[in-house]
Amino acid sequence: MIDLHTHSAYSDGTQSPRELFEEAARAGITVLGLTDHDTVAGYEEAREAARETGVGLVTGIEISTRLHGKVVHLLGYLFDETEGITQHCIRVQEARVTRLKNMVDAMAEDRLITWDEVLAVAGSEATLGRPHIADALFKRGTISHRDEAFATYLSPRSPYYRDYWAPSLPEAINLIHDGGGVVIWAHPRADSRGGAHGWSAINEGIDLGIDGLEVDHRDNPAEDREKLARIVMKLGLVRTGSSDYHGSGKHNQLGEHTTSPDMLDRIAHKATMEVYYP
Numbered sequence: 001m002i003d004l005h006t007h008s009a010y011s012d013g014t015q016s017p018r019e020l021f022e023e024a025a026r027a028g029i030t031v032l033g034l035t036d037h038d039t040v041a042g043y044e045e046a047r048e049a050a051r052e053t054g055v056g057l058v059t060g061i062e063i064s065t066r067l068h069g070k071v072v073h074l075l076g077y078l079f080d081e082t083e084g085i086t087q088h089c090i091r092v093q094e095a096r097v098t099r100l101k102n103m104v105d106a107m108a109e110d111r112l113i114t115w116d117e118v119l120a121v122a123g124s125e126a127t128l129g130r131p132h133i134a135d136a137l138f139k140r141g142t143i144s145h146r147d148e149a150f151a152t153y154l155s156p157r158s159p160y161y162r163d164y165w166a167p168s169l170p171e172a173i174n175l176i177h178d179g180g181g182v183v184i185w186a187h188p189r190a191d192s193r194g195g196a197h198g199w200s201a202i203n204e205g206i207d208l209g210i211d212g213l214e215v216d217h218r219d220n221p222a223e224d225r226e227k228l229a230r231i232v233m234k235l236g237l238v239r240t241g242s243s244d245y246h247g248s249g250k251h252n253q254l255g256e257h258t259t260s261p262d263m264l265d266r267i268a269h270k271a272t273m274e275v276y277y278p
């Protein structure tokens with residue numbers, strides 16, 4: 001079983017890479033992709049964990065980008081860590097800190113949460129995001145699951161919501177391609193701020209050089225998966241499927257959607273870096 005999209009505590013997952021790999025081994029996963037948001041900080045620990053558990057590792061990243069004012073999550077796989085990618089991660093980390101601090105300052109005025117509480121749950125090395133505010137609210141007992149915070153305080157319609165800088169879709173595609181990586185549009189038909197992207201936007205992404213689509217993902221409505229699959233087939237693109245597992249932070253379960261060995265081979269052949277088979 002190949003699951004190419006998961007998160008550790010280096011972003012908004014709830015487990016260390018080691019815990020993630022141990023759980024993957026128990027779940028019967030043979031190859032796991034680590035795709036933390038806008039960071040590569042988990043790779044070293046993931047490689048050790050892969051060695052210890054015998055689960056293969058596909059190094060990856062999930063980059064938040066923008067197209068026509070809406071968010072596109074882009075998965076990059078098996079790239080070299082170029083200077084451009086390092087600089088991207090530093091810039092986004094800073095933008096995300098400023099943005100989250102702005103949200104928390106507004107919430108603190110209403111005595112909902114403090115910045116120290118958010119930092120305490122996130123740890124010092126995580127790519128910060130709204131899930132960390134949710135975790136701090138959970139710790140206070142204000143909410144009983146991250147979901148609840150996303151439906152209220154953290155929703156884009158909330159008065160506390162703030163946006164943050166993200167690269168444009170073409171910039172992010174080039175960043176990963178310059179590092180010799182493979183680029184997949186994550187959960188292309190998921191609801192994003194302002195609604196899901198239309199089919200013309202998806203075609204635009206393909207014209208911009210996207211190598212494949214994450215067809216099998218719980219956030220793509222079932223009827224759309226068939227259409228996505230047809231597009232991928234017709235254009236000879238890479239088709240992936242994955243869980244987008246976040247530990248206990250989301251309901252998604254490891255291996256709930258998977259990628260075929262053929263498709264993993266195609267990714268590996270296209271990319272500079274190799275899959276790490278311990």
Ligand code: AMP
Pocket residue numbers: 012037064128129130131146147150151246249250
């Ligand atoms: P941000 O990047 O700070 O805007 O936060 C977006 C992140 O929140 C995504 O990476 C998701 O993993 C996570 N997220 C979005 N909706 C939910 C939800 N309902 N429950 C838990 N996590 C969520």
Ligand code: FE
Pocket residue numbers: 007012037246
């Ligand atoms: Fe996430």
Ligand code: FE
Pocket residue numbers: 062073186187
């Ligand atoms: Fe995503």
Ligand code: ZN
Pocket residue numbers: 005007062244
């Ligand atoms: Zn994800």
